[in-house]
Amino acid sequence: MINLHYVPTGNNLKIAIMLHETGLPYQLVKYSMLAGSHLTPEFRRINPNNKLPAIVDMDPADAKGPLSVFESGAILLYLAEKTSNLISSDFRKRLLTLQWLTWQVAGLGPMLGQATHFQRYAPEGQDYGRTRYNREALRHIDVMEYRLREADYLAEEFSIADIACFPWASGAAGLGISMDDHPAVSAWLERVKARPSVAAATAAIYDEDRKRFMAERVEMTPDEWSNMFGDRMYAAARVAPRAGN
Ligand SMILES: N[C@@H](CCC(=O)N[C@@H](CS)C(=O)NCC(=O)O)C(=O)O
Structure with missing residues (x-):
């Protein structure tokens, strides 16, 4: 089972398409960028960059327990290599x-x-x-x-x-x-x-929430701005000073 941590955007659609192409079983774990639900220390343990998509493979090839992968390009490559699919051996x-x-x-x-x-x-x-x-x-x-x-x-x-x-x-x-x-x-x-994977993936992850991002100009509350582009987003990346610094 693959857990796909996602928001309904294009970078996330890539992974949903790949999951449908390969037929790997997956579960969706949805986040809200506007509400800042991806800015938590818990999610940072999955993706140190606090961005979506990320996956957790519950059944990786080394059988050493759940494995998280972040960055859509790395996830695509990981899934291609896991399934020997969509990357040529030539x-x-x-x-x-x-x-x-x-x-x-x-x-x-x-x-x-x-x-x-x-x-x-x-x-x-x-x-x-x-x-x-x-x-x-x-x-x-x-x-x-x-x-x-x-x-x-x-x-x-x-x-x-x-x-x-x-x-x-x-x-x-x-x-x-x-x-x-x-x-x-x-x-x-x-x-x-x-x-067919494109229609299936689109139906799976592009929902009502996406409409907000697709507006020609996106209006946001100050809290939403802070979560997406402002103080809360930057604060989530900060690390505490090392002891003795
Ligand atoms: N280079 C990353 C980009 C990830 C990214 O920027 N994701 C956006 C959604 S498309 C995100 O999580 N935004 C939330 C934020 O910036 O706080 C990838 O390809 O995975």
């Missing part, structure tokens, strides 16, 4: 998968994530930040377009790299990126969306 395709997976977690996700932050949450103005991240978001979708004109999938065969990129590329149009200018990305999105 030397070159495996390397392609690792490159596009790393590109997603280090580039596509952070850049589109910051563009989304400026669009939905940041105060008006901030034009330098808005322009910088909108241009980076567009550049990343251009990079996908270039790759997907060469191949149907990022690593030639459908893999964890496609799962990782899917939720982010799905949100590109909402950031004002023209999908008509990216026909290969659009066709790839349709191919991935047609997989």
